[in-house]
Amino acid sequence: EAGVVQSPRYKIIEKKQPVAFWCNPISGHNTLYWYLQNLGQGPELLIRYENEEAVDDSQLPKDRFSAERLKGVDSTLKIQPAELGDSAVYLCASSPGGGGRRYEQFFGPGTRLTVL
Amino acid sequence: AQRVTQPEKLLSVFKGAPVELKCNYSYSGSPELFWYVQYSRQRLQLLLRHISRESIKGFTADLNKGETSFHLKKPFAQEEDSAMYYCAPNRDDKIIFGKGTRLHILP
Numbered sequence: 443e444a445g446v447v448q449s450p451r452y453k454i455i456e457k458k459q460p461v462a463f464w465c466n467p468i469s470g471h472n473t474l475y476w477y478l479q480n481l482g483q484g485p486e487l488l489i490r491y492e493n494e495e496a497v498d499d500s501q502l503p504k505d506r507f508s509a510e511r512l513k514g515v516d517s518t519l520k521i522q523p524a525e526l527g528d529s530a531v532y533l534c535a536s537s538p539g540g541g542g543r544r545y546e547q548f549f550g551p552g553t554r555l556t557v558l
Numbered sequence: 559a560q561r562v563t564q565p566e567k568l569l570s571v572f573k574g575a576p577v578e579l580k581c582n583y584s585y586s587g588s589p590e591l592f593w594y595v596q597y598s599r600q601r602l603q604l605l606l607r608h609i610s611r612e613s614i615k616g617f618t619a620d621l622n623k624g625e626t627s628f629h630l631k632k633p634f635a636q637e638e639d640s641a642m643y644y645c646a647p648n649r650d651d652k653i654i655f656g657k658g659t660r661l662h663i664l665p
Contacts, residue, residue: 445601473651482567484644484655485602498652533602545590545648549602 446550448534454556460522463553467515467536474511475547476519477533485533491517492539521555529557560585562647564656571635572664579630579659581645589649591628593619596642605630605643615639637663
């Protein structure tokens, strides 16, 4: 099993440019998460999907960040326009629904974004 | 407000010595508690969860509801235990990660 796949692994852009990150969760996982991880910090939740529905986007800065999960499988996180403070690692995770393993999250390798 | 605290940013322990990584949480109700680990150049992964009461790689974690703590322990540290460890309470599908403790095992 490939696990959660993210691309690109690294991205360098200039401020004010748009950027997009892509995530393919583990097959069969209904729940998908996007996290932001700053240097020296733990991951912070940006948005959580249950299938196609964004059930928790309270921490997503909606003025510049957007996300979608069409067909309830892959997901894309976008920033437009990017700011210097957006430099961080963006993590995607997925989780199976139901049962005792419901809350275990499986993480992707992350996308390291550098905004110049 | 829901909060999780890992007071040590870095913990250095000699190989063979006991390890204790501290975690305190401030949550209403009864969160489900996890420890996640990230080894060098690897992705973040689940180490253990308190509800299963299992021991993974020799680590255990005891939930102390009175002290609201969930410290991670191992009696004898091994070099391969060097990693970042995150305490992560989860309540109502909302998981909050601590800032993490870097465990460095000295030879």
